[in-house]
Amino acid sequence: MVFGLTAKKLISYDLEKSSENLRENFDAFLEGLLSVPVAIPGTAYYKCLQGRKKVMRVLKNMLEERKVKPNKVKNDFFDHVLEELKQDDTVLTEEIALDLMFVLLFTSFETAAMAILVAVKLLTDNPRALKELTEEHEKILKERANPEDGLTWEEYKSMTFTFQVINETVRMANIVPAIFRKALTDIKIKDYTIPSGWVVMVSLPSVHLDPDNYKDPLNFNPWRWEGMGTKGSSKNFMGFGGGQRFCVGADFARLQMAVFLHCLVTRYRWQPIKGGETLRTPGLQFPNGFHVKFFKKDSKSG
Numbered sequence: 001m002v003f004g005l006t007a008k009k010l011i012s013y014d015l016e017k018s019s020e021n022l023r024e025n026f027d028a029f030l031e032g033l034l035s036v037p038v039a040i041p042g043t044a045y046y047k048c049l050q051g052r053k054k055v056m057r058v059l060k061n062m063l064e065e066r067k068v069k070p071n072k073v074k075n076d077f078f079d080h081v082l083e084e085l086k087q088d089d090t091v092l093t094e095e096i097a098l099d100l101m102f103v104l105l106f107t108s109f110e111t112a113a114m115a116i117l118v119a120v121k122l123l124t125d126n127p128r129a130l131k132e133l134t135e136e137h138e139k140i141l142k143e144r145a146n147p148e149d150g151l152t153w154e155e156y157k158s159m160t161f162t163f164q165v166i167n168e169t170v171r172m173a174n175i176v177p178a179i180f181r182k183a184l185t186d187i188k189i190k191d192y193t194i195p196s197g198w199v200v201m202v203s204l205p206s207v208h209l210d211p212d213n214y215k216d217p218l219n220f221n222p223w224r225w226e227g228m229g230t231k232g233s234s235k236n237f238m239g240f241g242g243g244q245r246f247c248v249g250a251d252f253a254r255l256q257m258a259v260f261l262h263c264l265v266t267r268y269r270w271q272p273i274k275g276g277e278t279l280r281t282p283g284l285q286f287p288n289g290f291h292v293k294f295f296k297k298d299s300k301s302g
């Protein structure tokens with residue numbers, strides 16, 4: 001669902017009509033993203049390279065088509081990038097533009113979709129948290145002058161407990177398991193020296209699941225964020241990275257999650273059916289999916 005929405009906004013991609021299954025190619029890309037770099041057919045790394053190659057081919061064809069026949073009305077984000085490409089003083093090249101579209105398509109669906117899935121799973125397993133979340137959202141509906149109106153920015157900003165749920169989900173899910181930095185000079189940390197030129201891998205779960213930072217780190221406890229700023233990053237919370245490469249989509253992801261949770265808890269109840277087991281490869285996976293049956297809040301049938 002998230003992929004369908006973002007791919008449509010970014011490149012007007014229509015899942016139903018397209019001959020190339022972009023989603024499958026991104027899945028292959030993800031599975032081999034952190035793998036042994038052996039590029040022979042059958043390996044995860046090979047599939048990852050193929051996945052990227054195929055998506056890049058689709059994007060390149062799209063770029064060529066739109067160069068010949070530009071859209072008169074700017075329909076999607078790609079149109080705006082192409083417009084920028086035409087400017088004399090642009091820093092973009094075709095190669096950068098295609099790379100940008102690839103990375104945006106990838107980052108904007110995989111992470112947010114996974115975060116939503118993990119949130120639903122954690123809430124299913126923690127009825128007390130689900131109850132408090134539901135109360136927060138039902139109160140929003142009750143206080144709305146016209147119940148038919150959509151969610152407002154003010155309402156969004158009032159979702160204190162929801163932000164706690166989101167932060168706790170992102171902390172526990174560790175959707176991005178590691179980030180990488182390169183030492184540009186020799187760096188001394190305590191008794192160690194990281195030599196210039198070395199690549200450092202920052203393991204985010206080691207920070208987020210450290211009992212010195214979070215009491216009972218494996219417990220889903222949204223209340224631990226009470227009274228704490230739930231935005232941005234700190235040395236103990238790097239779910240969205242930190243520093244210069246801080247996630248550009250962090251606010252968008254939070255908004256997407258909050259809107260999803262708002263609709264979910266105000267309109268539906270649900271029951272787990274099967275799946276829900278997690279696996280790290282090292283990215284987070286649900287090998288058997290997570291199957292639930294939804295019930296409209298005012299009905300008993302599914």
Ligand code: HEM
Pocket residue numbers: 103104107108109111112115170175176179180238239240241242244245246247248249250252253
């Ligand atoms: C819950 C959802 C998300 C999580 C947990 C997440 C996590 C992260 C993390 C940890 C980084 C830092 C990578 C690094 O330091 O090397 C990052 C960077 C990035 N994220 Fe997200 N992200 C999420 C959603 C999104 C969304 C929805 C978008 C796009 C709309 C997005 C776009 C990006 C981009 C483009 C970067 C690279 C920024 C740069 O290198 O300057 N992310 N994200």
